[in-house]
Amino acid sequence: CYNLFLHPLRKVPGPLLAALSPFWQIYHFLGSHQHLEHIKLHEKYGHIVRVSPNTVIINDSTYFAEWSNWDKADWWLALRADPVHLAHSNYHDVKEHSRRKKLIMGGYQLSAILKNESTMDKHILTWTDQLQARVGTVIDFAPFTQYAAFDIVMDMVFSKPLGFLATASDVDGVISSLHGLLTSANIMALLPVLSKIIFTPWIFRYLAPKHTDKTGPGKVHGLAYAIVRQRYKDLQESAVQHNDILQWIIDKNNPDSENGPMPWPVLEQESLGPILAGSDSVAAHLRAVVLYVSTNPRVLVRLRAEIDAADEKGALSKIPQFQEVRKHVPYVDLIMKEAMRIYPIVGSPLPKEVPKAGTVINGYFIPGGTSVGISQWAVTRNKEIFGDDVEVFRPERWEDATAAGAEAQDALDEIETESRYTPSETPDEEEAKRRLRDSGYVPFSLGPMMCTGRNIATMEIYKITTQLFRLFDFQIVNAIQPWKEANKMAMVQWDFFVKVTERA
Numbered sequence: 001c002y003n004l005f006l007h008p009l010r011k012v013p014g015p016l017l018a019a020l021s022p023f024w025q026i027y028h029f030l031g032s033h034q035h036l037e038h039i040k041l042h043e044k045y046g047h048i049v050r051v052s053p054n055t056v057i058i059n060d061s062t063y064f065a066e067w068s069n070w071d072k073a074d075w076w077l078a079l080r081a082d083p084v085h086l087a088h089s090n091y092h093d094v095k096e097h098s099r100r101k102k103l104i105m106g107g108y109q110l111s112a113i114l115k116n117e118s119t120m121d122k123h124i125l126t127w128t129d130q131l132q133a134r135v136g137t138v139i140d141f142a143p144f145t146q147y148a149a150f151d152i153v154m155d156m157v158f159s160k161p162l163g164f165l166a167t168a169s170d171v172d173g174v175i176s177s178l179h180g181l182l183t184s185a186n187i188m189a190l191l192p193v194l195s196k197i198i199f200t201p202w203i204f205r206y207l208a209p210k211h212t213d214k215t216g217p218g219k220v221h222g223l224a225y226a227i228v229r230q231r232y233k234d235l236q237e238s239a240v241q242h243n244d245i246l247q248w249i250i251d252k253n254n255p256d257s258e259n260g261p262m263p264w265p266v267l268e269q270e271s272l273g274p275i276l277a278g279s280d281s282v283a284a285h286l287r288a289v290v291l292y293v294s295t296n297p298r299v300l301v302r303l304r305a306e307i308d309a310a311d312e313k314g315a316l317s318k319i320p321q322f323q324e325v326r327k328h329v330p331y332v333d334l335i336m337k338e339a340m341r342i343y344p345i346v347g348s349p350l351p352k353e354v355p356k357a358g359t360v361i362n363g364y365f366i367p368g369g370t371s372v373g374i375s376q377w378a379v380t381r382n383k384e385i386f387g388d389d390v391e392v393f394r395p396e397r398w399e400d401a402t403a404a405g406a407e408a409q410d411a412l413d414e415i416e417t418e419s420r421y422t423p424s425e426t427p428d429e430e431e432a433k434r435r436l437r438d439s440g441y442v443p444f445s446l447g448p449m450m451c452t453g454r455n456i457a458t459m460e461i462y463k464i465t466t467q468l469f470r471l472f473d474f475q476i477v478n479a480i481q482p483w484k485e486a487n488k489m490a491m492v493q494w495d496f497f498v499k500v501t502e503r504a
């Protein structure tokens, strides 16, 4: 009764059952198609929808800049692996979060990872060799994308690829454990009271997954902890000199630095981030790229024209280098943006918390403490932002970068990227449309909590997209229903059957 008639959010439109209890959201999450439900909700109720007693989702990009500077909502508590030691991404308070993120973010900067580009190249080569060995056959393309993304991120961050690509298998069941963890974490995230109970230190001691577990969350946590412990041992014995992100963090947070050394349990938590977030994301995107480019001949022809022209000039290395692609195959950037738009990778609205004083969104007063999320699937279907052809894969919609868009491209190297939506001067109509379009481009989110791994992801996507279409043709076996999919916070697809042939 309170939630319906007395709650401060009672006037915000949305389904009756959602206003009554958080189980409405859990029901839709378990149905795996929460993201599609969000599209329908915004179509039915408008730019702001109440999806649980204390949560609303929005798809009006005018509010994104303000949103991006709020604290994390309680939803995120479930993504912790420890009640005491936290990674930057576990901090609720935006200021503390930014302070912690600065301690590690330099390792993820473009300038730092470019120094290690050859590590990425090794895995791209192994992947294309694996595809070469399967030319002429129908394969399930889905696992290969994750094997590649997982080996790359493990090698770039820890110098520890697990050999998914080389063995063409889910080594030790790590990927299935990761997917199990994502499902359970998301359910807990939708019931923050449960997270609060479980992460009470004395309760956590009894319920915590064990690092020795053979499957499930414990296995994934155990992987991060084993890597950090091994590094500690290597350093004591000065056995190996590593050139990776973990080492960058250790070196930067040295005993003489302002903050002193990073405690090992915190380093363990920081090491979980790339394991949890670094493979499903890139893999889901690459599957979408292969599907949409292969089924849009016009796009494929334009992409190949750029690749071939670059090859004729000798401008692309055997494994295309990031800066080569940036300069000579710029269409890849438009393809990436459009694939992120038509098939957003993040399927959950990742809420932040309205500050104490409250705020007004689309005419509704939203009190402090409310969780507000952005449903990327609904933003990218917002016709006011992207026009009537939202269901069409058209990379050209991203052409004519606005000054702000171009800056965002160059800002890849910056630690924090401010909102790209700057409604200050008086732009002409076309410029205003482009700015609006750019304001709806939030696949990596924006502001201080923007994706930590966005530069690794962008580099992988540029290089792999170029190389795959440089070498192969992909015939999608079932273009109407190309794969099975579930929204596990990130989108996960499987049974994506594709016939691989050498490029005609």
Ligand code: HEM
Pocket: 088, 089, 090, 101, 153, 273, 274, 277, 278, 279, 281, 282, 285, 345, 346, 350, 442, 443, 444, 445, 446, 448, 449, 450, 451, 452, 453, 454, 456, 457
């Ligand atoms: C296509 C690929 C990817 C997409 C679309 C993506 C998207 C996102 C989004 C939307 C967020 C949430 C930001 C927020 O809270 O507002 C995020 C956070 C994060 N991502 Fe990614 N991501 C990708 C790849 C990666 C990779 C490769 C890594 C690791 C190497 C990574 C590590 C992280 C981490 C650690 C956070 C937490 C950031 C924070 O709290 O400050 N992501 N990502």
